[in-house]
Amino acid sequence: MTLTKNSRLALIAWAVIAAVIIIDQAVKLWVKTHFYLGEDIEILSWFHLRFIQNNGMAFGIELGSKLFLTLFRMVLVGFLVWYIVRLVRAARVPAGYMAAVALVTAGAFGNIVDCVFYGEIFNNPYPPQTASFVPWGEGYGGIFHGYVVDMLYFPLFSFRWPQWMPVVGGDMFSFFDPVFNIADAAITVGMAMIILFYSKWIGTVSEHEKVS
Numbered sequence: 001m002t003l004t005k006n007s008r009l010a011l012i013a014w015a016v017i018a019a020v021i022i023i024d025q026a027v028k029l030w031v032k033t034h035f036y037l038g039e040d041i042e043i044l045s046w047f048h049l050r051f052i053q054n055n056g057m058a059f060g061i062e063l064g065s066k067l068f069l070t071l072f073r074m075v076l077v078g079f080l081v082w083y084i085v086r087l088v089r090a091a092r093v094p095a096g097y098m099a100a101v102a103l104v105t106a107g108a109f110g111n112i113v114d115c116v117f118y119g120e121i122f123n124n125p126y127p128p129q130t131a132s133f134v135p136w137g138e139g140y141g142g143i144f145h146g147y148v149v150d151m152l153y154f155p156l157f158s159f160r161w162p163q164w165m166p167v168v169g170g171d172m173f174s175f176f177d178p179v180f181n182i183a184d185a186a187i188t189v190g191m192a193m194i195i196l197f198y199s200k201w202i203g204t205v206s207e208h209e210k211v212s
Contacts, residue, residue: 020106053147103190110183118146
């Protein structure tokens with residue numbers, strides 16, 4: 001059976017969203033229940049699994065309260081889902097643009113799950129104990145106040161600044177320091193795809209297709 005362009009775009013969008021959310025949450029749950037907070041396991045010299053938690057945006061950026069950030073993510077995801085539906089109905093955009101928007105949507109939703117539910121269903125023990133599931137309401141924080149789980153760390157290279165340099169002389173510099181998760185990676189890849197390859201398609205529906 002031949003799929004229409006609308007059907008192909010819908011399949012791409014929901015398949016990407018489902019795959020990212022499932023993989024992201026599976027990895028987070030495994031790390032959360034098998035690593036103690038701060039534990040670092042070297043897979044390769046330039047790739048570690050390091051369990052940290054944060055209440056900020058992608059890559060651990062701090063911005064406002066947990067509740068504000070969670071509500072912001074929820075509004076963003078609602079808008080992106082609405083936008084995807086419009087794109088599917090219009091059937092005007094290339095598949096790559098749809099995949100990119102779906103990556104951003106899935107990444108934002110993946111971190112919402114942590115913020116909304118993890119504080120209710122997990123304890124948060126001191127190292128070296130690992131977290132475990134608890135009955136609803138007995139977790140480390142209320143609903144909307146969970147921490148986002150990060151684990152992907154890529155210390156690609158490091159060096160020490162020469163002593164003669166002002167301000168940073170003698171300090172260590174390492175790249176890449178932020179620890180992130182699969183949801184963060186999906187947002188970053190999706191945004192990079194849009195900016196580099198599909199920027200001309202932004203706003204296509206609102207300009208050319210009116211959907212009631």
